[in-house]
Amino acid sequence: MSRRVLVTAALPYANGPIHVGHMLEAIQTDVYVRARQLAGEDVVFMWADDTHGTPVQARALREGRPPEDIIAEAYEEHVSVYRDFGIGFDIFHSTHSPENEHHAGEIFRAMEANGYVSARDVEQFYCPHDKMFLPDRFVRGVCPKCGAPDQYGDSCEKCGSTYASTELGEPACALCGTTPIRRSTEHLFVSLAPFEEFLRQWIHEDGGRLQPTVRNYVLGWIENGLREWDISRDAPYFGIEIPGHPGKYFYVWFDAPVGYISATDKWARDGGHDFAAYWQSTPDDTEIVHVIGKDIVYFHCLFWPAMLKASGYTVPSRVQVHGWVMVNGEKMSKSRGTFITARTYLEHAPAAYMRYYYASKLNSGQDDLDLSFEDFVNKVNAELVNKAANLASRCIKFIGTRLEGRLGELPADAAEFAQQIRARLRDAPTHYQAFESSKAVRGAVEVAEIANLYVTEQAPWKLAKTDPERARCAVSGCGPVRWSRRYSSRCCPSGPNGSSGCSSSLSH
Ligand SMILES: [Zn+2]
Numbered sequence: 176m177s178r179r180v181l182v183t184a185a186l187p188y189a190n191g192p193i194h195v196g197h198m199l200e201a202i203q204t205d206v207y208v209r210a211r212q213l214a215g216e217d218v219v220f221m222w223a224d225d226t227h228g229t230p231v232q233a234r235a236l237r238e239g240r241p242p243e244d245i246i247a248e249a250y251e252e253h254v255s256v257y258r259d260f261g262i263g264f265d266i267f268h269s270t271h272s273p274e275n276e277h278h279a280g281e282i283f284r285a286m287e288a289n290g291y292v293s294a295r296d297v298e299q300f301y302c303p304h305d306k307m308f309l310p311d312r313f314v315r316g317v318c319p320k321c322g323a324p325d326q327y328g329d330s331c332e333k334c335g336s337t338y339a340s341t342e343l344g345e346p347a348c349a350l351c352g353t354t355p356i357r358r359s360t361e362h363l364f365v366s367l368a369p370f371e372e373f374l375r376q377w378i379h380e381d382g383g384r385l386q387p388t389v390r391n392y393v394l395g396w397i398e399n400g401l402r403e404w405d406i407s408r409d410a411p412y413f414g415i416e417i418p419g420h421p422g423k424y425f426y427v428w429f430d431a432p433v434g435y436i437s438a439t440d441k442w443a444r445d446g447g448h449d450f451a452a453y454w455q456s457t458p459d460d461t462e463i464v465h466v467i468g469k470d471i472v473y474f475h476c477l478f479w480p481a482m483l484k485a486s487g488y489t490v491p492s493r494v495q496v497h498g499w500v501m502v503n504g505e506k507m508s509k510s511r512g513t514f515i516t517a518r519t520y521l522e523h524a525p526a527a528y529m530r531y532y533y534a535s536k537l538n539s540g541q542d543d544l545d546l547s548f549e550d551f552v553n554k555v556n557a558e559l560v561n562k563a564a565n566l567a568s569r570c571i572k573f574i575g576t577r578l579e580g581r582l583g584e585l586p587a588d589a590a591e592f593a594q595q596i597r598a599r600l601r602d603a604p605t606h607y608q609a610f611e612s613s614k615a616v617r618g619a620v621e622v623a624e625i626a627n628l629y630v631t632e633q634a635p636w637k638l639a640k641t642d643p644e645r646a647r648c649a650v651s652g653c654g655p656v657r658w659s660r661r662y663s664s665r666c667c668p669s670g671p672n673g674s675s676g677c678s679s680s681l682s683h
């Protein structure tokens with residue numbers, strides 16, 4: 176029996192719509208999950224919205240409504256878009272949930288009990304008018320590096336540098352404009368240094384756990400010394416209150432990845448599945464695979480494995496990192512009109528085209544993927560429409576109208592043709608499992624090319640007049656004939672004796 180597999184995509188943030196960049200990760204994860212399921216493996220896909228933190232809180236204040244409203248609205252949009260793109264997750268949950276509160280609390284308590292948490296005072300901006308400590312995004316001022324006015328307290332949109340909010344020139348509260356004062360407050364810190372040995376071992380184990388370039392980044396961070404991680408924020412903060420520390424809340428990055436666990440918990444409770452078999456297991460029995468973008472490697476490859484290790488949850492077997500989506504060669508940008516929401520895309524083209532396009536371009540590396548519309552149109556027309564769909568359409572129509580809708584067996588003299596196709600089918604699962612969907616899709620296009628050639632050579636439209644049985648057999652090889660029992664078992668439930676419905680009828 177193969178290992179149980181749990182796959183996650185990164186949690187989209189509940190402060191805006193899903194765009195074509197999010198769809199890359201959703202489609203990459205979905206393709207990976209489906210391929211392994213089709214290969215007969217026990218695979219589940221756990222997912223949620225990431226809801227807490229300052230951006231949602233700031234927007235709620237700006238719009239004068241509760242943050243719960245904003246995240247509920249985002250949840251509806253996110254789920255409906257992902258469903259319309261055919262993303263096959265087992266659950267889409269939320270980090271604003273009792274399950275998440277429970278598991279974030281458990282992880283924290285375990286870390287605190289083992290001496291990994293300490294408290295000390297930090298100096299922060301405080302707005303005397305709003306009577307609150309100001310998170311980075313609540314302070315605006317002059318960039319300390321380039322002098323650009325009206326920048327956020329964590330990074331400059333003009334020059335891209337990052338800094339502490341207390342370094343800003345002419346700081347002002349983003350809510351009321353008052354000049355904030357510096358005030359001391361106690362924060363909680365998690366110490367990562369005790370996890371150094373574990374992390375070194377974790378990143379090197381098991382060959383395929385991290386891509387080599389990702390492993391090098393992480394190793395670099397470890398070599399530079401593992402710093403303490405500030406995990407608390409003061410009230411008012413939209414998040415989860417830290418057990419035993421009234422008025423202190425988990426920094427959003429502490430409870431966000433816990434969403435993977437809490438989604439599994441909710442799914443297990445609702446569906447009668449075994450939660451412990453996934454998250455209170457070992458990598459020998461349960462393979463946990465995270466698919467993420469290259470901006471969140473730090474959180475997923477340092478903090479997250481340390482949190483899991485410290486609290487006895489299953490540590491991930493693999494973190495798969497992908498690059499960005501560019502649109503027509505440029506970074507997505509609202510001002511240039513290249514920021515395209517997934518819903519807008521669906522108003523213009525079918526989900527299947529984007530699924531095909533991304534799957535045909537994605538590999539296991541972190542290179543950016545260019546959504547070039549010229550290439551998109553050419554690829555969809557040349558490969559998906561003219562090769563694959565055209566082949567199926569001409570064969571199925573021919574069998575339906577000229578050959579009474581019955582399929583035949585592949586002719587004995589088609590051995591070479593069959594061999595060429597089987598070779599490509601044989602390689603597909605390995606490519607998918609290695610996140611090399613472009614190679615698997617290339618194989619599928621070649622299958623369509625080989626089969627189109629075969630049909631043309633056999634000329635069944637001529638054969639149908641003289642030898643209809645031979646015509647039936649020739650066309651069956653290019654239509655829905657059962658090439659492999661394993662790969663047809665999901666689309667067509669098995670009939671008696673394991674025969675697939677595909678080979679005996681066209682009703683599918
Ligand atoms: Zn700047």
Ligand SMILES: [Zn+2]
Pocket residue numbers: 302303304305348349350351352353
């Ligand atoms: Zn203020």
